[in-house]
Amino acid sequence: xxxxxxAQRSGISARMLRHYDRxxxxxxxxxxAGGYREYSENDLxxxxxxxxxxxxxxxxxxxxxxxxxxxxDPAVVVSHVINRTREQIDQAQxxxxxxxxxxxxxxxxxxxxxRTIGLVRGLESASPSRRQQLAxxxxxxxxxxxxxxxxxxxRESTEDAAGALQWAIARRGGDDAVSALAHAMQSDExxxxxxxxxxxxxxxxxxxxxxxMKSANHEDPRIRARAIITRAQHGxxxxxxxxxxxxxxxxxxxxxxxxxTELAIRDGHIDQVITALSxxxxxxxxxxxxxxxxxxxxxxxAATKDTLHMLLDDDDRATAVTARFxxxxxxxDDSAQPASG
Numbered sequence: 001x002x003x004x005x006x007a008q009r010s011g012i013s014a015r016m017l018r019h020y021d022r023x024x025x026x027x028x029x030x031x032x033a034g035g036y037r038e039y040s041e042n043d044l045x046x047x048x049x050x051x052x053x054x055x056x057x058x059x060x061x062x063x064x065x066x067x068x069x070x071x072x073d074p075a076v077v078v079s080h081v082i083n084r085t086r087e088q089i090d091q092a093q094x095x096x097x098x099x100x101x102x103x104x105x106x107x108x109x110x111x112x113x114x115r116t117i118g119l120v121r122g123l124e125s126a127s128p129s130r131r132q133q134l135a136x137x138x139x140x141x142x143x144x145x146x147x148x149x150x151x152x153x154x155r156e157s158t159e160d161a162a163g164a165l166q167w168a169i170a171r172r173g174g175d176d177a178v179s180a181l182a183h184a185m186q187s188d189e190x191x192x193x194x195x196x197x198x199x200x201x202x203x204x205x206x207x208x209x210x211x212x213m214k215s216a217n218h219e220d221p222r223i224r225a226r227a228i229i230t231r232a233q234h235g236x237x238x239x240x241x242x243x244x245x246x247x248x249x250x251x252x253x254x255x256x257x258x259x260x261t262e263l264a265i266r267d268g269h270i271d272q273v274i275t276a277l278s279x280x281x282x283x284x285x286x287x288x289x290x291x292x293x294x295x296x297x298x299x300x301x302a303a304t305k306d307t308l309h310m311l312l313d314d315d316d317r318a319t320a321v322t323a324r325f326x327x328x329x330x331x332x333d334d335s336a337q338p339a340s341g
Contacts, residue, residue, distance in 0.1 A: 001039045003028065012051065025064055026050055056081045097151075105144035119145060123152040128161050135164035138172070146176045153199060154184050154192045166199040174203030182211045185223060197223050209234070216242070225252045232259035235267045244276045247295050248288040257295040270303050278307050286316035293322045301330040 007014040020026040026047045028037040039047070046067070053063045058081065107113045122134045131152070138145065146169060153165035169177050177199065184196035200208040213234065215227040225246055232239040240263060246256035264273040281292050293311055296304045304326070311323035 001044065002032075002036060003039070006039050006044070006047070010047070010051075012047070017047075020047070020050065023060065023064070025060060025067075057084055104147040119148055120152075123148065123165075128158040131156065132158070132161040132164045135161060135168045138168045143172060143176050146172060147180065150177050150180045150184075150199075154187075154195050156195065157191075162195050162198070166195070166202045169199055170202045170204075174199075175205050175207050178203065178205075178207045178211060181208075185211070185215060185218070190220065193220050193223060197226055201226065221251060225256070229255050229259045232256075232263050235263070237263060237267065237269045237272060239263070240269065240272050240276050244280045244292070244295075247291050248280050248284055250288075250291060253291050253295075257291075257298075260295060261298045264299055264303075270300065273299065274303050274307065281307070281311070286319065289314065289316055289319045290322065293319050293326070296323075297326050301327075304330075 001009075003014055003017050006012070007017055017026070021028070026043060028039045029043050030038045030040045032038055049067060050063055053067070054060075056078065119134075119138075123131055125131050125134070135149070135152075138149070149165055149169050149172070153162055153169065156162040156165060181196040181200050181203075184192050185200075187193050187196070197212070200212055209230055212223075212227050212230045213236075215223050216231060216239075218224045218227065228239050228242040228246060229252060232243055240260065243256045243260045243263075247253045247260070260273055260277075264270040277292055277295060281289055284292060289311075293308075296308060308323045308327050312320055312327075314320040314323065
């Protein structure tokens with residue numbers, strides 16, 4: 001079969017067939033009666049073998065190395081092609097993400113595009129200290145960078161750089177980031193959820209606080225605890241049982257105790273707080289009771305003295321000692337106050 005006929009029937013261009021011949025990959029091995037070179041059956045079989053390997057993503061140099069190797073293992077090549085294809089997919093996804101980040105800044109000029117690309121590349125640096133430094137250097141009040149900063153912060157692997165990015169986001173118009181951070185709070189990746197929560201805490205606007213407070217039933221215990229404490233800080237008395245549970249379990253117990261004190265004193269829920277603490281004290285193990293009795297420290301002694309007196313005989317010595325200390329200290333403080341009138 002002559003080269004023209006092979007090209008017509010196979011769909012491989014005559015130019016490519018001549019290139020294969022020139023590099024010695026596939027050459028016509030027969031000749032017609034008139035002296036023209038033509039492809040034998042074996043040549044055609046080799047040609048389609050080459051095309052099959054090319055379709056797997058192999059280069060011509062690699063094909064030349066393996067096509068005549070009798071020990072050639074197709075599984076090795078397939079594995080190589082799979083890995084190479086995955087790398088190409090990852091590179092393409094990175095490119096799409098970078099372009100989407102540029103697009104999200106609504107660039108007006110090529111200067112805007114180049115500036116954004118520079119920021120993206122800088123935040124992709126392999127050096128954590130460089131990423132942190134860049135976040136600290138972001139001083140221009142351009143809210144268009146917020147999507148880039150948010151995504152970089154969510155994927156950041158070091159605490160220092162993540163903290164610097166959260167600071168930069170909060171300084172540059174944190175409310176613009178709240179929607180993306182709220183979405184990230186639902187991520188399947190715990191680190192993204194954690195970074196999103198920390199950023200919302202740093203932003204600390206009403207919009208950010210609302211997102212946090214809506215997460216009181218979140219499956220992530222860290223987010224759930226922060227939501228409960230934030231609700232209490234906003235005077236939500238319904239958070240009292242959950243705050244007491246946080247103290248009992250030891251999760252964010254210091255902040256939970258502070259929030260409980262605010263609800264009791266600032267918001268006038270002292271009776272509910274004492275009732276909840278007393279009930280939990282009666283049902284808890286010694287380690288939990290030690291934390292719960294400590295939560296009584298800053299509450300009005302007039303409201304806590306009965307509970308504290310009962311704890312003086314507690315089986316757990318540490319709990320009893322803490323109750324005695326609070327009673328003695330608060331009684332002395334009260335007696336030191338000048339009499340009114």
